[in-house]
Amino acid sequence: MVCVSHRLCITSPQPQTCAGVSILWPEDHWPFAMLFPWERYHNGPDSLPFTLDISNPTMPRAQSKLCLGSSAMQDLPCDECTDVPAHIARLAEVVRDPKSRTNYRYLGLAHMQDITRSYAEQANTLKLQGLNNSRKHIKALTQLDNHHRLLMAVSENNIPRLQQIITVALRHGTSVRQIVNKLEDALEGVYRPRGYGADDLDIATLVYML
Ligand SMILES: [Zn+2]
Known part of the structure; x- marks a missing residue:
């Protein structure tokens, strides 16, 4: 609080703790934990620039790795966390429409399960073909x-x-x-x-x- 005179004091906003951002995820691609590309969730090169909090599975949150720790106003993220939703939107775009050649590192567990199942079916088909060819x-x-x-x-x-x-x-x-x-x-x-x-x-x- 800064007082210009004994009558006029200006209350400056108290810094608030930055709580990151809530995650906007495509509605038909839940549960989030099954569709999120965890392969890129690390601290090495090509890692995602944020951390996740999925302690509440239905309301996951993200926080920038460079989070400033505080924000000017309550319920608003800091400047660094403000950039996180754009990163998440790009990931969600891939999840919504995975291409056949999409690198598995950009896919979630559910998509990898589908791919594994499809490979298993192909392997069975080839086995059958092999058997027929042998006959x-x-x-x-x-x-x-x-x-x-x-x-x-x-x-x-x-x-x-x-x-x-x-x-x-x-x-x-x-x-x-x-x-x-x-x-x-x-x-x-x-x-x-x-x-x-x-x-x-x-x-x-x-x-x-x-
Ligand atoms: Zn932050």
């Missing part, structure tokens, strides 16, 4: 093996009327594997020739069995 490969290898067996049977044995047998078999939709099996059975004598020499095959029976 296709095994099938292709089996087919290759059947073709190889057919080639071997043809090249190593003198099978009478071979072309006729295969033509008929293919016409009946017989698979290569079945053809090979029957040819091998025939060569091993499972099908007995009827009225022909031991080396001659009963073509009619063979074709019928195919």
